[in-house]
Amino acid sequence: MxxxxxxxxxxxxxxxxxxxxxxxxxxxxxxxxxxxxxxxxxxxxxxxxxxxxxxxxxxxxxxxxxxxxxxxxxxxxxxxxxGRGCGPLVLTADGGAASPAELAGRTVAVPSERSTAYLLFRLWAGELVPGGVGEVRVLPFAEIMPAVRDGRVDAGLVIHEARFTYQTYGLRQLADLGEYWESSTGHPxxxxxxxxxxxxxxxxxxxxxxxxxxxxxxxxxxxxxxxxxxxxxxxxxxxxxxxxxxxxxxxxxxxxxxxxxxxxxxxxxxxxxxxxxxxxxxxxxxxx
Missing domain, CATH: 3.40.190.10 (Periplasmic binding protein-like II)
Incomplete structure (x- = not known):
């Protein structure tokens, strides 16, 4: 009809x-x-x-x-x-945190405090970041990697095409939250x-x-x-x-x-x- x-x-x-x-x-x-x-x-x-x-x-x-x-x-x-193999990434710049524990007290940019990426990040950080991170700063998706590159935040939580482009900003992957989720639950x-x-x-x-x-x-x-x-x-x-x-x-x-x-x-x-x-x-x- x-x-x-x-x-x-x-x-x-x-x-x-x-x-x-x-x-x-x-x-x-x-x-x-x-x-x-x-x-x-x-x-x-x-x-x-x-x-x-x-x-x-x-x-x-x-x-x-x-x-x-x-x-x-x-x-x-x-x-x-x-899906699988498509999870959010935690990115840092050279000289930044080299392990999850080193994010303790640091500033992290996220795309939304209600995002699945941030929820996964909180579950991950609750297990691996002693005492938790410091400030969480919400930024539009397109501004997160430049903010990490320029030192305005210590790490960035990114989604979508950032998986394919973060190297062009000189950033490195600290954690793949998709791998964390899939390995700990078996679910997509x-x-x-x-x-x-x-x-x-x-x-x-x-x-x-x-x-x-x-x-x-x-x-x-x-x-x-x-x-x-x-x-x-x-x-x-x-x-x-x-x-x-x-x-x-x-x-x-x-x-x-x-x-x-x-x-x-x-x-x-x-x-x-x-x-x-x-x-x-x-x-x-x-x-x-």
């Missing part, structure tokens, strides 16, 4: 290549009969904040923010970022989630879910269709880096979280709740 008579839904996600690749077909009218949407691009710290304030119908947020928005927003089973890494306002109702939530899955499949079937759009929003990213970014973050979990995906999310939020870092949510219920 066509939903074109309904008012457009607001959809907010980052300008990163994985998001623009995934949502291109839906947001550019290439999927007839799907719900109409209006798009806004925003950094993860902004989208997390909007979700906490209840602003927007559909948002790409950090899995770490779910416990604070769970009553108003449902987790959709597709469209997000979850939950990074970014797509949430939808529960008040949309079951029928519209189902239509949105199918639209996202159709958009993912279209992107895989015809990657050239979105390429110009992806590169236009990639902040002068090298095309090869954009391709690597998409290849890493758009995977089988993007189309369907499945049992392994939900188990990973439950493990992350359960461990964090036990550590007193987030409110308890209970087990997540898929929207299908």
């Amino acid at each position: 066509s939903t074109t008579a309904e008012p457009p839904l607001s959809l907010t996600y980052s300008p990163c290549p994985n998001d623009t690749f995934v949502f291109h077909a839906w947001t550019h009218g290439l999927l007839p009969g799907t719900p109409p949407v209006t798009v806004d691009y925003a950094d993860i710290d902004i989208t997390n904040g909007r979700a906490e304030r209840g602003e927007g119908d559909l948002l790409k947020v950090s899995y770490a923010v779910l416990p604070w928005v769970w009553e108003e927003y449902a987790l959709l089973p597709c469209g997000g970022a979850l 890494i939950p990074l970014g989630a797509i949430v939808a306002r529960r008040s949309l109702g079951e029928e519209r939530l189902a239509a949105v879910t199918e639209a996202i899955r159709a958009s993912v499949r279209h992107a895989w079937a015809d990657p050239a269709a979105s390429r110009e759009h992806v590169l236009a929003h990639a902040q002068e990213m090298d095309p090869a880096v954009a391709d690597a970014h998409i290849g890493l973050y758009v995977n089988e979990f993007t189309e369907d979280l499945g049992p392994a995906g939900y188990a990973a999310i439950d493990a992350l939020l359960g461990r964090a709740a036990t550590a007193g870092l987030v409110p308890a949510t209970g087990r997540l219920t898929p929207v299908s």
Whole structure:
């Protein structure tokens, strides 16, 4: 059934290549009969904040923010970022901390205090940084590596394409939090989630879910269709880096979280709740 008579839904996600690749077909009218949407691009710290304030119908947020928005927003089973070998990195400059213990009392830049990256960092630091770090400074993603390079912070917590580019800033990897998570739990890494306002109702939530899955499949079937759009929003990213970014973050979990995906999310939020870092949510219920 066509939903074109309904008012457009607001959809907010980052300008990163994985998001623009995934949502291109839906947001550019290439999927007839799907719900109409209006798009806004925003950094993860902004989208997390909007979700906490209840602003927007559909948002790409950090899995770490779910416990604070769970009553108003449902987790959709597709469209997000979850996988292996794609975790956040802790970076330092030459002459900086050479071990986790040396971060004690130091200043660390992070992309969002509600981000999954920061939640993983807190779990990791709680085990390996005696007494904890000093100041935590929230910076836009694009400013973190320059801040570490220039000595304005002692370390930086980075995500996404920084995995491929940090060496160009003269930085080195102190820790791979994905390796930490996978080795200690066996689960893939939950990074970014797509949430939808529960008040949309079951029928519209189902239509949105199918639209996202159709958009993912279209992107895989015809990657050239979105390429110009992806590169236009990639902040002068090298095309090869954009391709690597998409290849890493758009995977089988993007189309369907499945049992392994939900188990990973439950493990992350359960461990964090036990550590007193987030409110308890209970087990997540898929929207299908």
